Structure formats: C-alpha cells, structure tokens
Amino acid sequence: MNEYSLRNDARFTMHAFAVFQDSHEIRDIELPDPVPTGTEVLLRVIRSGVCHTDTHLREGSYDLGSRGALKLVDRGVTYPLVMGHEVVGVVEKIGDRVHGVKPGDVRLVYPWIGCGKCRDCLAGRDNVCANGRNLGVAEHGGYAEQILVRDEKYLVDVEGLDLSWAATLACSGLTAFSAVNKVLPLGHDEPVVVIGAGGVGLTAIATLSALGHKSICAVDISERNLELARKVGATSTVSSTDQGLTAKIIDAGGGPVAGVIDFVNNSQTAPVAFNSLRKGGKLVQVGLFGGELTVPTALMALKMLTIQGSFVGTPEELNQLIALAKQDAIPHIPIIDAELSAESVGESLDKLTHGGVPGRVVLRAAVGAQG
Structure with a gap:
C-alpha cells in the first residue's frame, strides 16, 4: 500500500x-x-x-x-x-x-x-x-x-492581525508587494496601471496606496471589482470590455504610463500592457492565465522598455509586508x-x-x- x-x-x-x-x-x-x-x-x-x-x-x-x-x-x-x-x-x-x-x-x-x-x-x-x-x-x-x-x-x-487576512499575505499579499517593489520607485504622481482587480490585484492597489502613490489605474472586466479597487486606492478605473483598451488606459493616465503590473497576463492583456508604456516604462508580468506576447524588438531598444517576470517574493519581503500590516498601513481586501x-x-x-x-x-x- x-x-x-x-x-x-x-x-x-x-x-x-x-x-x-x-x-x-x-x-x-x-x-x-x-x-x-x-x-x-x-x-x-x-x-x-x-x-x-x-x-x-x-x-x-x-x-x-x-x-x-x-x-x-x-x-x-x-x-x-x-x-x-x-x-x-x-x-x-x-x-x-x-x-x-x-x-x-x-x-x-x-x-x-x-x-x-x-x-x-x-x-x-x-x-x-x-x-x-x-x-x-x-x-x-x-x-x-x-x-x-x-x-x-x-x-x-502575525500577532494582532486578523488571521484570515493574514493568511492571504503569504501569497496574495506577498505577490502584490513584490510586484509593486519591482515597479517602484517612481514619483507619486507617475501613473501605474494594475490589470486584474481580483484578490492579488486589489492587494497591489492597496499596497501602492499605502506607500503614498497618487496615480493608480485599475483595469478589470468586472464593475464589482473596479468598485472594490476604488475603495482600496485606485484613482481611476477602466473596464477591459471597452473598445480601444490601450487608448482608454493612456487617457486615464494622462499619457503613456510609467509602469504596468499585469495580474492576468494572457494573450489579450499583455499586448495592451506593453503598448501602454511610455519611454523607459516597465511591465511586470505576474499572472499565470497563459498565452504569449510578441514584442517589437526595435521598440524595446528605442523606448528603453523593461519586461520583468515576478513570482511571489522573498522571506524578507514577507517580513516587510507583515510590518506594514501591523502598522495598519494596508487596507484590507x-x-x-x-x-x-x-x-x-x-x-x-x-x-x-x-x-x-x-x-x-x-x-x-x-x-x-x-x-
């Protein structure tokens, strides 16, 4: 047996x-x-x-x-x-x-x-x-x-924290925190886009807000999720059902954006994220929904873009995140x-x-x- x-x-x-x-x-x-x-x-x-x-x-x-x-x-x-x-x-x-x-x-x-x-x-x-x-x-x-x-x-x-919320910090929270760390530092008013406002995306929006960021655009297919995103710190929202999604994101950011964190990361969202970036912008790919991204090599060089994968985070990042949580600095999802x-x-x-x-x-x- x-x-x-x-x-x-x-x-x-x-x-x-x-x-x-x-x-x-x-x-x-x-x-x-x-x-x-x-x-x-x-x-x-x-x-x-x-x-x-x-x-x-x-x-x-x-x-x-x-x-x-x-x-x-x-x-x-x-x-x-x-x-x-x-x-x-x-x-x-x-x-x-x-x-x-x-x-x-x-x-x-x-x-x-x-x-x-x-x-x-x-x-x-x-x-x-x-x-x-x-x-x-x-x-x-x-x-x-x-x-x-x-x-x-x-x-x-995790003494002093709600235990159900604390459990989510080991992955959802840590994944969001590490991805945010890869986009920052930026000026507080430089636009960052978060694609996917599920549990992890909401945590990223809350983390950006907790760190003082003032220009956060949430993108999601669900109006319910977008409403939650506004509650935890999103300063603008875009429905991914909209036609001309890239243009809508650029418009919400006041121009091409400094950074995009893609928590969906499929064949539909990845090109939109890439095309939304300004010169010197960064795309952090987190989601595991699958697919692929075809990248124009000349644009990578001319715009000096960065594409970086992010998978969860380090033990030290988890300790940093818990310290923020104990300071009541991160809104609960x-x-x-x-x-x-x-x-x-x-x-x-x-x-x-x-x-x-x-x-x-x-x-x-x-x-x-x-x-």
Missing part, C-alpha cells in the same frame, strides 16, 4: 484534502502524522487561503501559447497533491534544534521554500531557487489538518470565509476558475480553530 488512503486505514491519522492527477475532484485522504525533527516545525492549520495558482495545479498544466502546455508533472509536481500555500497555524510540535517558537504560538507560513543550498537560497531568495520545495506545490500544503515546515525561519509572527473541507476546497476553486470571487476565499478549520 502506498502512503495515501481514502480514510479506510486506522494507521493514518492526519486528514488532508488532495487533488488527484487527471481529476478535478478534491478527495478527503489520510496521511501519516508528521513528526518534526531537527529544525522542523509542525503546525495545526487554522486558516488556509485559496489561490488561483491552485486552479492550475488542479488542471495540471500552464498555457504556453504556441508552445503548447507546460505539464506540471514534468516540473516535478506529484499527485495526489495536498495544495494550499496561504497558511496560518498553531505550533504543535518542534524539532530538537528549534528555539524561536514553542507549542501554542500562532504563525504565518512562508511557503516558497527553496533547496536551502544554492546561491539564491543562501542569499535569502528562496522563491528564485530552481529546485524549490514550495509547500502546497512540491510538498503537501495547508488543505490539511497539519502542515510540516522545514525551518522556523519560514514562520512569521474582502475576505470570504468558508470551512476547511474537501467540498469547500473544490467549490472555492470552481468559483475562482469562473471569476466569481470578489477578494479572497480563506478556509477556516472547523474544529479547534483559534482567532
């Missing part, structure tokens, strides 16, 4: 909610009770956010446009997989080399864990590691009763609470896939939850 069971063997003690290869169904399984050793920490999950990345993990691939599909099994992802990487938990057990946390402590988990040995990991850039062991992606994550974290250095104190169960995981992913979530869904442990 392999290590997976469908709740039919008494030797398995931890319940988890996993996706199986070639199936969208989320199933309740049982896994061996994790035992931390050395620097490891075991936490009981009390909050687990639902991210759009999980819809791709459930689907099993990313769209690469004319290059076809990138199958996640070819990148080392194994199924059945317990997803979930926006996790707040209570420390239950610690290894014998852990000294900074103790049982009962509530911590946010940094999930983008690298190999720990390469140059990027040693420099604190775990998210850049080519052999990452990301929780909820390469290793079992937070759609479970417990989660095992390799080292206490990946745990962040809408949080939709649901129960942590196989059914809720599946339903939440379905809603995300069809664009039906204004903000972020966070799953709450049904038994023994705190906060």
Whole structure:
C-alpha cells in the first residue's frame, strides 16, 4: 500500500484534502502524522487561503501559447497533491534544534521554500531557487489538518492581525508587494496601471496606496471589482470590455504610463500592457492565465522598455509586508470565509476558475480553530 488512503486505514491519522492527477475532484485522504525533527516545525492549520495558482495545479498544466502546455508533472509536481500555500497555524510540535517558537504560538507560513543550498537560497531568495520545495506545490500544503515546515525561519509572527487576512499575505499579499517593489520607485504622481482587480490585484492597489502613490489605474472586466479597487486606492478605473483598451488606459493616465503590473497576463492583456508604456516604462508580468506576447524588438531598444517576470517574493519581503500590516498601513481586501473541507476546497476553486470571487476565499478549520 502506498502512503495515501481514502480514510479506510486506522494507521493514518492526519486528514488532508488532495487533488488527484487527471481529476478535478478534491478527495478527503489520510496521511501519516508528521513528526518534526531537527529544525522542523509542525503546525495545526487554522486558516488556509485559496489561490488561483491552485486552479492550475488542479488542471495540471500552464498555457504556453504556441508552445503548447507546460505539464506540471514534468516540473516535478506529484499527485495526489495536498495544495494550499496561504497558511496560518498553531505550533504543535518542534524539532530538537528549534528555539524561536514553542507549542501554542500562532504563525504565518512562508511557503516558497527553496533547496536551502544554492546561491539564491543562501542569499535569502528562496522563491528564485530552481529546485524549490514550495509547500502546497512540491510538498503537501495547508488543505490539511497539519502542515510540516522545514525551518522556523519560514514562520512569521502575525500577532494582532486578523488571521484570515493574514493568511492571504503569504501569497496574495506577498505577490502584490513584490510586484509593486519591482515597479517602484517612481514619483507619486507617475501613473501605474494594475490589470486584474481580483484578490492579488486589489492587494497591489492597496499596497501602492499605502506607500503614498497618487496615480493608480485599475483595469478589470468586472464593475464589482473596479468598485472594490476604488475603495482600496485606485484613482481611476477602466473596464477591459471597452473598445480601444490601450487608448482608454493612456487617457486615464494622462499619457503613456510609467509602469504596468499585469495580474492576468494572457494573450489579450499583455499586448495592451506593453503598448501602454511610455519611454523607459516597465511591465511586470505576474499572472499565470497563459498565452504569449510578441514584442517589437526595435521598440524595446528605442523606448528603453523593461519586461520583468515576478513570482511571489522573498522571506524578507514577507517580513516587510507583515510590518506594514501591523502598522495598519494596508487596507484590507474582502475576505470570504468558508470551512476547511474537501467540498469547500473544490467549490472555492470552481468559483475562482469562473471569476466569481470578489477578494479572497480563506478556509477556516472547523474544529479547534483559534482567532
């Protein structure tokens, strides 16, 4: 028998909610009770956010446009997989080399864990590691009763924060914060465009506003999302259903814009983002919706443009973000609470896939939850 069971063997003690290869169904399984050793920490999950990345993990691939599909099994992802990487938990057990946390402590988990040995990991850039062991992606994550974290250095104190919102900061918040860092510094009145005003885009708009930026244009297909964007700091909004979208964005910015952060990043939005840039402008590509962008090479040189990819952020950026959050400097995005169960995981992913979530869904442990 392999290590997976469908709740039919008494030797398995931890319940988890996993996706199986070639199936969208989320199933309740049982896994061996994790035992931390050395620097490891075991936490009981009390909050687990639902991210759009999980819809791709459930689907099993990313769209690469004319290059076809990138199958996640070819990148080392194994199924059945317990997803979930926006996790707040209570420390239950610690290894014998852990000294900074103790049982009962509530911590946010940094999930983008690298190999720990390469140059990027040693420099604190775990998210850049080519052999990452990301929780909820390469290793079992937070759609479970417990989660095992390799080292206490990946745990962040979130005392004083709403725990459901804090959970989203490990991915949605961190992704937005790191992308904003790649566009800034700019003058406060230099226009920045945020394409996609879902949970991550709203967080980016809120972060730009918290950092004092005064010219933020939100672009989205949903009027509901655009209204939320205005509430968290957008100074102008453009519906992506409009004809002549590039011209509308340039008009809203008072001219070609200094920066665009594209949280959709598909074959439709990427050209619009590129064409909206001024000389010396920067496009930060974040979204994983898939597709491709054909770039005029002469314009890249003549306009001195920058296109940069951004994937989540570093442990230090997460600590900086939490410090801002504790100063009450970042407006909260809408949080939709649901129960942590196989059914809720599946339903939440379905809603995300069809664009039906204004903000972020966070799953709450049904038994023994705190906060």
